[in-house]
Amino acid sequence: MRLTYTDFLNRVAEKTIDNTNQLRKGVQQRRNGMEDLYGIPFQAYGDARHPAAFYISVSPDLVYYERFSFKFIIQPYSSTVMGVGMDEGDGMFIIPNTSTIDYDFSADGELNYGVHKISTLSDNWRVSIDGVDITDYLIEQHNGNWIDMTDESGAKVWPTNDLDDREDFYDILDVACMMNAMGETEKRDKLLRPDFKRVEIASDAMFSVQAVLYLKLSHLNR
Numbered sequence: 001m002r003l004t005y006t007d008f009l010n011r012v013a014e015k016t017i018d019n020t021n022q023l024r025k026g027v028q029q030r031r032n033g034m035e036d037l038y039g040i041p042f043q044a045y046g047d048a049r050h051p052a053a054f055y056i057s058v059s060p061d062l063v064y065y066e067r068f069s070f071k072f073i074i075q076p077y078s079s080t081v082m083g084v085g086m087d088e089g090d091g092m093f094i095i096p097n098t099s100t101i102d103y104d105f106s107a108d109g110e111l112n113y114g115v116h117k118i119s120t121l122s123d124n125w126r127v128s129i130d131g132v133d134i135t136d137y138l139i140e141q142h143n144g145n146w147i148d149m150t151d152e153s154g155a156k157v158w159p160t161n162d163l164d165d166r167e168d169f170y171d172i173l174d175v176a177c178m179m180n181a182m183g184e185t186e187k188r189d190k191l192l193r194p195d196f197k198r199v200e201i202a203s204d205a206m207f208s209v210q211a212v213l214y215l216k217l218s219h220l221n222r
Contacts, residue, residue: 037215051202052209059219062194067216069169075155077206122205137175
């Protein structure tokens with residue numbers, strides 16, 4: 001088949017367009033995306049042997065953090081009591097394989113069914129991220145104020161309004177700066193590295209916690 005001059009020009013034009021598109025794809029800059037998780041709640045339960053835990057995912061394409069902080073809403077553990085396992089001798093209610101908890105009984109000695117609150121009288125609380133204990137840093141960050149559930153007044157939000165010059169959050173980026181100032185770079189890097197991160201809240205009592213996450217980060221779009 002004889003190629004005419006017009007056919008030749010058409011093929012040259014098509015090839016030029018194709019080469020231009022390929023070049024544009026090769027040199028096009030990858031732009032950053034932004035992930036903003038504002039006030040995302042995580043519910044968990046813990047006791048003296050089992051810390052409450054939840055997981056957050058930080059993109060492996062992390063460029064930088066803009067925000068990384070928490071609030072904790074802690075309250076007594078709630079349990080729906082069905083009446084099984086009651087020890088009539090000493091008026092205690094037994095939760096199998098867990099612990100022994102005092103409950104109120106009616107005047108005739110029967111257990112009142114329904115939702116009961118288990119005491120969370122504790123002032124021994126620890127917080128860690130990926131195995132890095134950050135409790136002491138959070139206490140210092142909030143002028144020595146720390147989680148205290150010893151007055152049995154129900155649910156409480158932590159941190160409390162104890163700072164005048166910043167928002168009342170547990171600020172993980174500030175903790176990283178404190179670690180950096182103390183030369184604890186290994187802890188700092190583990191705290192901030194992209195990962196599927198495990199956050200733990202531990203106490204010596206049974207409790208329910210709602211951790212509220214505020215996370216904003218820049219990452220590369222794929």
